[in-house]
Amino acid sequence: MGSFCYHTFPASSHLLVSDFAPGFKSPKLPYLSKQQERWFSRSQGASKIFAYYGLREPPYKLDALEPYMSRKTLEKHWGGHHRNYVEGLNKQLEKTEVLYGCTMDELVKVTYNNGNPLPEFNNAAQVWNHDFFWDSMQPGGGDMPKLGVLQQIEKDFGSFTNFREKFVEAALTLFGSGWVWLVLKREERRLAVIKTSNAVCPLVWDDIPIISLDMWEHAYYLDYKNDKGKYVNVFMDHLVSWNVATGRMARAEAFVNLGEPKIPIA
Amino acid sequence: MRCGIIVKDWQGEVIAALCLIEDAVSTPFAAEGKALWRAMVFCAEIGLHAVIKIILTKPTTRTRRSPPYLSLTTFRSHILHFPNTSRPSFPSSPMALRSLLTRKTTLGLGLRGLQTFSLPDLPYDYGALEPAISGEIMQLHHHKHHQAYITNYNKALEQLEGALAKGDTTSIVKLQSAIKFNGGGHINHSIFWKNLTPVREGGGEPPHSSLGWAIDTNFGSLEVLVQKINSEGAALQGSGWVWLGLDKESKKLVVETTANQDPLVTKGQHLVPLLGIDVWEHAYYLQYKNVRPDYLKNIWKVINWKYAIEVYGKESK
Numbered sequence: 001m002g003s004f005c006y007h008t009f010p011a012s013s014h015l016l017v018s019d020f021a022p023g024f025k026s027p028k029l030p031y032l033s034k035q036q037e038r039w040f041s042r043s044q045g046a047s048k049i050f051a052y053y054g055l056r057e058p059p060y061k062l063d064a065l066e067p068y069m070s071r072k073t074l075e076k077h078w079g080g081h082h083r084n085y086v087e088g089l090n091k092q093l094e095k096t097e098v099l100y101g102c103t104m105d106e107l108v109k110v111t112y113n114n115g116n117p118l119p120e121f122n123n124a125a126q127v128w129n130h131d132f133f134w135d136s137m138q139p140g141g142g143d144m145p146k147l148g149v150l151q152q153i154e155k156d157f158g159s160f161t162n163f164r165e166k167f168v169e170a171a172l173t174l175f176g177s178g179w180v181w182l183v184l185k186r187e188e189r190r191l192a193v194i195k196t197s198n199a200v201c202p203l204v205w206d207d208i209p210i211i212s213l214d215m216w217e218h219a220y221y222l223d224y225k226n227d228k229g230k231y232v233n234v235f236m237d238h239l240v241s242w243n244v245a246t247g248r249m250a251r252a253e254a255f256v257n258l259g260e261p262k263i264p265i266a
Numbered sequence: 267m268r269c270g271i272i273v274k275d276w277q278g279e280v281i282a283a284l285c286l287i288e289d290a291v292s293t294p295f296a297a298e299g300k301a302l303w304r305a306m307v308f309c310a311e312i313g314l315h316a317v318i319k320i321i322l323t324k325p326t327t328r329t330r331r332s333p334p335y336l337s338l339t340t341f342r343s344h345i346l347h348f349p350n351t352s353r354p355s356f357p358s359s360p361m362a363l364r365s366l367l368t369r370k371t372t373l374g375l376g377l378r379g380l381q382t383f384s385l386p387d388l389p390y391d392y393g394a395l396e397p398a399i400s401g402e403i404m405q406l407h408h409h410k411h412h413q414a415y416i417t418n419y420n421k422a423l424e425q426l427e428g429a430l431a432k433g434d435t436t437s438i439v440k441l442q443s444a445i446k447f448n449g450g451g452h453i454n455h456s457i458f459w460k461n462l463t464p465v466r467e468g469g470g471e472p473p474h475s476s477l478g479w480a481i482d483t484n485f486g487s488l489e490v491l492v493q494k495i496n497s498e499g500a501a502l503q504g505s506g507w508v509w510l511g512l513d514k515e516s517k518k519l520v521v522e523t524t525a526n527q528d529p530l531v532t533k534g535q536h537l538v539p540l541l542g543i544d545v546w547e548h549a550y551y552l553q554y555k556n557v558r559p560d561y562l563k564n565i566w567k568v569i570n571w572k573y574a575i576e577v578y579g580k581e582s583k
Contacts, residue, residue: 076555175526176527177505197504199504216504217546217548221547222551
């Protein structure tokens, strides 16, 4: 996923910045929309900077999560819904001048506007949420978390079973569309299970999400129809990627002081 | 006739018994019915909450020639609840009684005066709205989703009753969101089923008379109204409903959207729903996948304007 820009940015964002200074040739990028290709082929004129977001692929093939999440669901969910959010966001960003140059995280926080979301919030947040969601799953996932994550879960929930119960309960008692998250709360310095409606994500409260589960009906309807319980249990048993969670926890610990590390005595 | 009633709990232990002599009846069939009825009344009298199974022994008629015989007839009834306010009136015939017992839905008569709600029947087959809405969607939507709302609504109401009796304000307030969600789901879907009708029964026929005229006045034309509803429905983020409502105070027609299962009154206390379209994903996903605008375009072919006209006529007086 190559991209050109003047500023450095963390690798997790998928910002594509195109600039038309003379003599500047950028490589052919994948998933470039027709419009972006037109911009590139235009002769050098104005050096206006446009920011566009691209659709990132999940880190596995679309049929890799069978039989727990069918290829058809992934095609419709990623290729349909997620893609629509990205394209919708790009269309909205064309009209406004204030909002580009942000990383995805910043864009979500800015458009949330402290509870009074701007029209771009829905698309931006959903793009972020879905990227996070695809990363939160892996083929051959499920099972138990290991080491640091497990320790932290046991510290904050008592046991892994207790956490799992809380997670499933939150998923099943969510009214309408939304997401269920395992977050690391910055202020309280502990893990918690939270549920959010529609497009809201814990970034807006400055918390650090570790795992997410999409409870919008489009995420499970094709596979499980209205059987939410089965979907959530399958996610916890077979899909959730604790490896990614470990990575995210490790990164989160750089920002949140969770206490002294347990150094084994030799 | 002589009637014997034995009441057992779910583990089979006998908890009550009754022997009595009733007035003579003309046929064994009537005797069966009367005994059954007396048993139900007896259960209500001793304060039973629910009866799961009633087993009748066939009435014996003694004649000089044949020995008496017994056979078991089991009436499988789903949970029966009994009212406590008044003695239930005798149904007109034993056949009515049998059909009462074998109905698949719960009878909706609470023991403590608490009414429980039941799934209303669809006035058409699941597949009757094809190809606008597939039979699979209709079946899941009605039999699973709507039923789940009703079940959870009843559960929340029961919990509310308990909390009210104890004066537990925290629980009373905590239950409000569940009641709003599930109760709203029940209200909205009950209206929705009446808003739809198969093409052969007038589905999709544009409205005439007072409502047609009101639409032209308020929106210009039916096409404009349909466009407005479709665009608002497509733009709705997440789950919700899009409504054509009548504002009883200003006598104007309005197009409104509500989130999740909020009923139309949450947008204005004087609003009466005439037409509601469910834009939750479960209402269209299996057939239209993520193309909600197609669903909205096609649903107009099965919209029951006659019902909307009825409601409009009643509420605009």
